[in-house]
Amino acid sequence: MARTCLAVVLAAGDATRMKSSKSKVLHPVGNLPLISHVTRAAAAAGVTKIALVVGRNAEQVTKAASAGIAVPVTPVEQTERKGTGHAVLMARDVIAEGYDDVVVLYGDAPLIDPNSLAAATSERQKGADVVVLGFRAQDPTGYGRLLEREGELVAIREHKDASVEELEVDFCNGGIITFSGAKAIDLLEAIGNDNAKGEYYLTDIVEIARAEGLKCVAIEAPEEDMMGCNTRAELAEIEQVWQSRARQAAMLSGVSMVDPASVFLSHDTVLGSDVLIEPNVWFGPGVRVGAGALIHGFSHLEGADIGANAVIGPFARLRPGTELGERAKVGNFCEIKKARVGDGAKVNHLSYIGDAVVGADANIGAGTITCNYDGQNKHLTEIGSGAFIGSNSSLVAPVRIGEGAYVGSGSVVTMDVPDDALAIARARQETKPGRAQRLRDKIAAIKALKKKAVTEPDT
Known part of the structure; x- marks a missing residue:
């Protein structure tokens, strides 16, 4: 039979040094x-259940975990702070359910490798009663030494x-x-x-x-795996380590990064x-x-699905709900939001496309905007396959x-345009020679009067 393992995750700290209105583990x-990184690592290591020791923002912490x-995940509340040993005992009832192994983790140490947790369980199987x-x-x-x-x-x-003599030891407690x-329960x-x-210090369990x-x-285990977070500065250090690992993994999978x-990257970024x-x-x-997609510099992407061989940016922003087909192009200083852009379609520079469907091989000229918001509701703009939208056009939704x-x-387009039709919606130009x-x-005279009024005020 497979071994059972309970992870007790300590996440009830007040995070005073974070100077934050929310729990440290929610950063x-x-x-x-942070807490999600820890519980996902525990799950990846094969734990059977998680007892989550919570305090501040208990509901949000449990949801994230x-x-x-x-x-x-079973939350247990710690109302008093009496040390790590006391915190683990808050999960007494869950521990009493009976597990082969119990592992104590910390909600503010997100870099722990599931393989390290699995290695600890392996040592338990070999006969160790306590593995640190x-x-x-x-x-x-400043660290506790492992003697x-x-x-x-x-x-x-x-x-x-x-x-x-003990201070010369460099083998330190990771917690x-x-x-x-x-x-x-007897040990605790x-x-x-x-x-x-x-x-009540959990570390005393070794001598007991x-x-x-x-x-x-x-x-x-690697020192980086043990990094905990108590301040904003330490949070930034952990972010740097996590990002470095994520970039390395991406490049090893076949992604190129110039710098x-x-x-x-985000935890769920998927790069082909x-x-x-x-x-x-x-x-x-x-x-x-x-x-095969190309993401030019200074682009900002969130909640977007980008097709193969698409080209983005530079200085493009893709907001949630963006779907780009294969070979689609979004040029510089463009913003796309909740829009489907078909295969081979082009949204050229300085354009905004929101709440829209753009057909395959359509061309959206520079400076085009979809006027999707009437002050209370969003409306859809539909642009058919192969359509051509001239530069500096405003498409007032709902419109097709x-x-x-x-x-x-x-053009300012306020009515539907049929297939293969030409629409021109702008005022007729007037040219007045010599004017x-x-x-x-006239403008210079007005400017001179204003300047005189400033330098020679009425007395």
């Missing part, structure tokens, strides 16, 4: 809340309590602990609070287990093979890019431009 990395995973994840710190100052003897972990020593589900209840802060003759071991460090991304491109949530239709430049100089003279 995003890669446009996904549950999103995108099939593993059941640690890391080799470049600068161990080993003959291949076993004998203690976790806090930095302030460590001897001079994540896996232990026997059968012994979990044995943790005392005889310390300067009067708190050793005193009972149980086997404790430490295994190593990877300037590209911002041979996609080329130029510098300073931002991918918000819900973007899928088909194979037929297949193969032609709209003259500068230009007379107009300039």
Whole structure:
């Protein structure tokens, strides 16, 4: 039978140092809340259930923790803050359901690798009662040290309590602990609070287990995996690490980035093979890019589905609901919102297309806008396949431009245009010879009167 594993995720901290009106674990990395990264890692590692210890913003935290995973999440409230050992015991009733393994995770440490969690469970299967994840710190100052003897972990020593010899140890506590589900409650209840802060420290579980003759071991994981978030600055550092990993994964899958460090990805960004991304491109949530597409620099994409071999930008904005067909083109300084643009269609520079359907191979001239909002409601603009919309045209929705239709430049179209029809909707030009100089003279006289009024006010 498969082993059962309960993940106890601690997410009840007040996040005082974040200086935020919302729970720390709701702050995003890669446009996904910290807590969601943690629970998804736990699910990927094969946990059976998650006990979520919550406090502030409990409902929102539980919703974020549950999103995108099939593993059941049970919230348990921690009303008092008495240390990590106390926090884990808030899940006593869930632990008592009976699990082979219990792993304690932290809702503000989103970089944990599922493989590291699986490795801890593997050590449990080999006979260890307590398994601690640690890391080799470049600068161990401030971290608890993992003290080993003959291949076993004998203690976790806090930095302030460590001897001079122990301070030389660079193997540090990452905070994540896996232990026997059968012994979990007894071990947790044995943790005392005889310390300067009067708190119950989960790290004491190692010496308690050793005193009972149980086997404790430490295994190593990358230092980055253990990064926790207490301040906005640390949140930014974690974002940098996450982005670097996401970019590396994308490039290894066949995506090219001219300047990877300037590209911002989201947790659900999907990039096809041979996609080329130029510098300073931002991918918000819900973007899928088909194979061979070209994303020019300084483009901003969110909630968009981009077909194969499409061309975007530079300086283009694709908003939620955008669907671009194969070989479609969106030029510089264009904005597309909730619109379907067909295969081979072109939306040229300085255009806005919102709440619209653009047929295949249609050409939208520069400066074209769909006037989709009447102040209260949005309306649809339909542009048929092969239609040509001249530059600087305004299409007042609801309106339909037929297949193969032609709209003259500068038109304000308020009525449907049939297939293959020509529509010109602009005032007739009038030319008045010699009037230009007379107009300039008049304007200059007005300017002179204004200047005189300023320099010679009435007395």
